[in-house]
Amino acid sequence: MDNLIYFDYAATTPVRSEAIAAMLDALGQFGNPSSRYEFGREAARRVKEHRDAVAEAFGCSPSELFFTSCGTEGDNWAIRRGVELNRRRGKHIVTTAIEHAAVLETCKELELQGYEVTYLKPDRAGRVAPEQLAAALRPDTALVSMMLVNNETGAVLPVSDCVKAVNAFNPAILFHCDAVQGFLKTPKTLARLGADLVTISGHKVGAPKGIGALYIKKGVRLPPLVTGGGQEEGLRSGTEATAQIAAFAAAVRAGAADSARLERTAAIKEYTLAKLKEALPKLEVISAGDVPHICAITLPGYKSEVVVRVLGDRGVCVSSGSACHKGRPSHVFAAMNLPKPWLDGALRLSFSPESTREEADALAAALRDASGSLFTTLS
Secondary structure, eight states, X not given: OTTOEEOBTTTOOOOOHHHHHHHHHHHHOOOOTTOSSHHHHHXXXXXXXXXXXXXXXXXXXXXXXXXXXXXXXXXXXXXXXXHHHTTTTOSEEEEETTOOHHHHHHHHHHHHXXXXXXXXXXXXXXXXXHHHHHHHOOTTEEEEEOOSBOTTTOOBOOHXXXXXXXXXXXXXXXXXXXXXXXXXXXXXXXXXXOOSEEXXXXXXXXXXXXXXXXXXOTTOOOOOSBOSSOTTTTTBOSOOOHHHHHHHHHHHHHHHHOTTHHHHHHHHXXXXXXXXXXXXXXXXXXXXXXXXXXXXXXXXXXXXXXXXXXXXXXXXXXXXXXXXXXXXXXXXXXXXXXXXXXXXXXXXXXXXXXXOHHXXXXXXXXXXXXXXXXXXXXX
């Protein structure tokens, strides 16, 4: 693994050393936070401290933040129980055609239950305008779900303006935002979006897999998705994953304390794109990304899944789209109406503050060599 060249940080991130240390410490304190004796109360105190840390970075009250197992669970909880909460309003949902599968697949299942879903199409830059959303709202609209940062293009959607449009139409409509790729990756705290429900995930910010959170704005009486022992104020039952929660908080503290993280990430992305264009004149940029850590490129005339495999054999990790697609063509790039050669050759690159110029140089060299070896069969 020492020689691994990794440019797929939007898929997952290495677990930070601070998170590993916090997790190991929490594993040694194995009390159940629901237990009434001191050992359990100490575990509960630690969970409270960790919730406070994540809530501070989010910009909300700790009472509005509820731990989950991942972003997918948070999206399912927000959407399924959001429409249930607003069932008297109607059975219409508005979302975008470029959402994560956790949102789109949930909406598709709700369609089978009689809900009508409007999917807003992006422009060629991968963005959706507030005017599109405003035009799609109806008297029977119960919920809007819109991501903050697209996980394949890095495009930032105008969530704050869209929240204002929804509130102007009818503030009773619930607004959910999947901000998994935006937490600690944008300058503003997420609470400032104004959304009613916001999903975040730990493994995108240096925590281990298996931990996330859902923000539920004060006053929104969202029903639970998981019932049982009444943990998380009765909203998300199941014994708290104390070690993962500790690691999540430690990763968030460390990330938030690195004030130059966005600037360093943006600089290495800019350098990488310049080196790639220099090495591969036929390369096209689909999206330079509105956030520092994601961009999308294409090698027209090549098959992205083959390029990904060839690079992987050389120890270079990039993606042909979301890791959650498991090899299926990207619905995001398809929704952007890219020319077929661009669609076939689309690749996502994603960065961290620790990405280096040496790694970027190695990526450019590997892509140049791969394109030369694949040219005769794929051009």
